[in-house]
Amino acid sequence: MKIAVIGTGYVGLVSGVCFSDFGHDVVCVDKDPAKIAKLEAGEVPIYEPGLEDLMAKNVEAGRLSFTLDLASAIDGAEAVFIAVGTPTRRGDGHADLTFVMAVAEEIALAAKNYTVIVTKSTVPVGTNRKVKQVVHKANPDLDFDVASNPEFLREGAAIDDFMRPDRVVVGVQTDRAGEVMNNVYRPLFLRDFPVVITDLESAEMIKYAANAFLATKITFINEIAALCERTGADIKQVSKGMGLDGRIGNKFLHAGPGYGGSCFPKDTRALARMGQEHAVPMQITEAVIKVNDEVKRRMVDKLLDLCDGSFNGKVIAVLGVTFKPNTDDMRDAPALTIIPALVGGGAKVRVTDPQGRHEGEALLPSVNWVEDAYKAARNADLVVILTEWNEFRGLDLKRMAKHMATPRMADLRNIYSNKDAKRAGFDAYISIGRAPLEPSKSGDA
Numbered sequence: 336m337k338i339a340v341i342g343t344g345y346v347g348l349v350s351g352v353c354f355s356d357f358g359h360d361v362v363c364v365d366k367d368p369a370k371i372a373k374l375e376a377g378e379v380p381i382y383e384p385g386l387e388d389l390m391a392k393n394v395e396a397g398r399l400s401f402t403l404d405l406a407s408a409i410d411g412a413e414a415v416f417i418a419v420g421t422p423t424r425r426g427d428g429h430a431d432l433t434f435v436m437a438v439a440e441e442i443a444l445a446a447k448n449y450t451v452i453v454t455k456s457t458v459p460v461g462t463n464r465k466v467k468q469v470v471h472k473a474n475p476d477l478d479f480d481v482a483s484n485p486e487f488l489r490e491g492a493a494i495d496d497f498m499r500p501d502r503v504v505v506g507v508q509t510d511r512a513g514e515v516m517n518n519v520y521r522p523l524f525l526r527d528f529p530v531v532i533t534d535l536e537s538a539e540m541i542k543y544a545a546n547a548f549l550a551t552k553i554t555f556i557n558e559i560a561a562l563c564e565r566t567g568a569d570i571k572q573v574s575k576g577m578g579l580d581g582r583i584g585n586k587f588l589h590a591g592p593g594y595g596g597s598c599f600p601k602d603t604r605a606l607a608r609m610g611q612e613h614a615v616p617m618q619i620t621e622a623v624i625k626v627n628d629e630v631k632r633r634m635v636d637k638l639l640d641l642c643d644g645s646f647n648g649k650v651i652a653v654l655g656v657t658f659k660p661n662t663d664d665m666r667d668a669p670a671l672t673i674i675p676a677l678v679g680g681g682a683k684v685r686v687t688d689p690q691g692r693h694e695g696e697a698l699l700p701s702v703n704w705v706e707d708a709y710k711a712a713r714n715a716d717l718v719v720i721l722t723e724w725n726e727f728r729g730l731d732l733k734r735m736a737k738h739m740a741t742p743r744m745a746d747l748r749n750i751y752s753n754k755d756a757k758r759a760g761f762d763a764y765i766s767i768g769r770a771p772l773e774p775s776k777s778g779d780a
Contacts (some may be wrong), residue, residue: 446474634669652719
């Protein structure tokens with residue numbers, strides 16, 4: 336079947352490429368001529384493992400193409416996916432639907448035959464009904480349906496998530512639309528991956544509820560980690576003991592410097608805003624947002640303690656700035672809170688990240704970018720592990736400590752241990768939710 340995907344950002348491009356790998360004829364549309372030119376040249380504008388090769392394979396097979404012309408892209412398409420941005424609106428925390436509604440109107444004016452207009456973008460509950468109104472107003476004679484098909488892609492593992500999903504959620508109003516969407520996802524259905532058909536509002540709500548719950552798990556374990564530091568408990572042991580309970584599960588129970596990225600911050604704020612608008616306050620979600628912000632600031636305090644109460648004049652090496660490994664995404668990354676605090680306190684900050692420099696140079700203008708962790712740490716007063724890239728999981732800590740001015744480490748991802756740090760020659764080491772190795776203390780690590 337022919338599918339059009341409007342928007343070649345993270346969700347749109349991954350979805351379009353994967354749909355084409357299902358065997359569908361897919362046209363991806365964008366208004367940015369530079370982006371379309373890059374895609375036509377085989378260049379992927381985002382970093383996502385495996386995406387470039389999969390895109391090239393399907394372009395070569397003739398199933399995938401890119402264009403600036405929306406009208407030609409949707410001509411004959413049985414499903415048209417809207418995959419444009421829904422950023423947090425300034426002032427009220429709501430998702431900005433400007434791009435979604437503009438695209439809906441454009442589709443209405445260009446469409447000639449029956450099609451299902453599918454919202455892939457994350458949108459507040461009730462948005463798809465508004466899309467239907469916009470389309471009908473722009474073209475009252477158009478034969479169409481709307482559908483909600485939220486994405487659940489993890490950056491860094493998006494292709495696997497698309498091809499082997501926990502579930503596919505589809506919200507529809509008619510059997511006809513449901514049949515089209517079943518055809519879109521038939522390859523997954525035939526391999527027994529669950530396709531959950533719901534009404535429009537339920538599909539929209541599932542996305543927000545799922546992300547808010549996962550953000551809650553992260554924030555909860557970070558609060559427990561803070562308590563562990565005061566009581567002498569070890570958060571890694573606590574997380575393991577909790578996660579073995581099948582009712583809880585072990586995913587998203589890793590303590591760290593707080594969640595970031597394109598989804599959790601935006602979606603929790605939007606859910607909180609929806610609750611306020613409907614007089615049903617999302618008190619847990621509101622607390623999660625507040626605590627997550629506090630977690631990031633608490634990391635700054637931990638680093639300040641390691642620097643004897645002042646960042647001024649200190650050389651600090653930061654390993655990793657993206658919000659998670661295997662992505663170049665820095666949206667709401669903890670680095671954007673922590674590094675400016677270091678620089679603002681007078682520190683000289685060196686940064687290394689396998690993929691973060693492209694976005695990071697503009698977002699973090701006052702740091703010095705270097706090629707690897709050892710160059711970053713040379714003559715430094717402190718090393719901070721901020722993102723758990725594989726490159727930072729097997730560091731030669733002895734080599735690193737040997738060339739530091741003062742061998743101290745803040746491991747904000749709990750990769751190493753007091754024993755590792757002490758054996759390597761570090762005289763101070765802190766992590767999250769575990770007892771520190773402090774230079775003023777003696778005894779076993």
